[in-house]
Amino acid sequence: MPELSYREAVRDALSRAMRDDEDVFIMGEDIAEMGGSMGVTQGLVDEFGPERVRNTPISEMALAGAAIGAAMQGMRPVAEIMYEDFLTLATEQIVNQAAKHRYMSGGQVTVPVTFRTQGGAGWSPGAQHAQQLESWFVHIPGLKVVFASTPTDVRGLLWSSIYDDNPVVFFEHRTLYGIKEDVPDELEPIPLGQARTHRRGEDVTVIATGRLVHEALAAAKEAEQEGISVEVVDPRTLLPLDEEALISSVKKTNRCVVAHEAVVRGGFGAEVAAVIQYSAFDWLDAPIERVGAKFSPLPFAPVMEEFVVPHAGDVLNAIRRTVGRTDGN
């Protein structure tokens, strides 16, 4: 079992897909010689050449759209949007075009494109380089949305995204690129729409995504010291959502916390909370707690950034509130 970092796991999925399949190619800003702003695609241009590892101009709308067009012609492009914040520039193509061609054509065409991007706070790059915008895309019928939190997951999910016949917006979290894990020699595709239970527990279910999966696991350990048994579930695919897994967990624990780094208001957690309250209303012993960033753009000064985004302590406090303990709040 080789040990791979999250970064290497993404690269592994990309290179295996390109090795296996001529229809797969990647494009994005500075992904060739430089290997992308986060070093994810390092070395790929040496193996696959500049035709299949394409540096693009700073033209997010056109590069997203070109990937869509190539996909409609049967290729399986993976377009990298360097920073999640710049999805804003590609959103027309992703939302109005990629998500709707199949529908508008009455089912004549498929758009098997993957948009990879990365974001997240922690390095103080300020308001335009660290946002978490995944919830915007969960609102769009026709798209699939993935947010992976471990090396194994990111590899298996990226593979499935590339081979899905629908457009997928694939989120990576910047602070996770360095985390390592043993992964199987053989790449095991992970079906889209399948949640993963990271930890079993009896008292509270924490449904977390991205970096907050790790914060939730840390919080769960702390909670255990206090005699609270926490289950941690990562939906991994935000759209389609594995509602069954989330609901059955909450029916068991009777309490629920949703946690992500994105701003709470209108965040993905709101959707999860709605799903849970509707299907597990009679099982709930406490209001569903939402953990996420405060309602603020990301500030530059590290003390303020730290304050805005959620950490394990915030998850722990939410867990405590659901079991009626307000100490340490």
Added chain:
Amino acid sequence: MAKVEQKGTLSKSDLREFFREMLLIRRFEEKVEERFRAGELPGFLHVAIGQEAVAVGVCRALEEGDIIASTHRAHGHTLAKGTTPNELMAELYGKMEGCSHGYGGSMHLYDIERGNMGANAVVGGGLPAITGAALSFKLRGEPRVGVAFFGDGATNIGTFHESLNLAQLWQVPAVFVCENNHWAESTPSWQHMPIEDISQRAVAYGMKAVKVDGQDVEAVYKAARRALEHARGGKGPVFLAVNTFRLVGHYIGDPQVYRSKEELEETRATQDPIEHLRTKLEMSADEVEEIDSEVKEIVEGAVEFAKNGTDPKPEDALKNIYA
């Protein structure tokens, strides 16, 4: 910012002032590199070492009331537009005394009072706003000009094309300063642009385009002066195609694996705008040394000021979101 002569020639003492300011920017950015490597500065930092003549030449040509919008590579523009080294350094340290009060950081430097509408971390993000600011000057009959700085890479994004078209269509008093340093991060311009002459992009919109050697501060100043007069006189916007060089990495810490050592060394040896001006002014080593120690002291003072600055309180993050 002492105003220099109105037309044509620059005196030797004007040029010495330019020299001093360029050297101040250089020493400031070298200090920023040093402090970043020492782990004192958070965030993503891009220095404009090699491009000082553009910032100084253009900003010295501005009149009171003119405004600029900058890019991710903003320290030089910001200093040249009149923000003090103390306030800029304090911002890089995330302090309340900083020009964006710790909310912005290196890629989001603002100084509204001094006519800096903000640096922008989104490539091409500032061009539409400069077009609109210039529109407001036109609508109010004010003799002011809006100046957008941006790089060669930015000419590939939609906002560039849409803004140039709109500015020309509406004949607003704007000057678009394209700092063509031949790189967009790791991508050489031949790989992101299928034409050699970047000014053709402005010509395509019917805009007056002027080419200038960006390593010659006097040339930049004069070209900017004429462009500003044209725009201020109601004759429409101008595109300044400034040929310049990035003598360092894209960001601080960039190993530049994509760039040949020979090219980098050759460029560094031949394209230093400060060296060019020193030669032109026939400055003695002593003269340079005197100015150098003076600006170094200012930079040291700025670090001192910044380190002694006030950290924002965590909950200050929730201020300034709405007016």
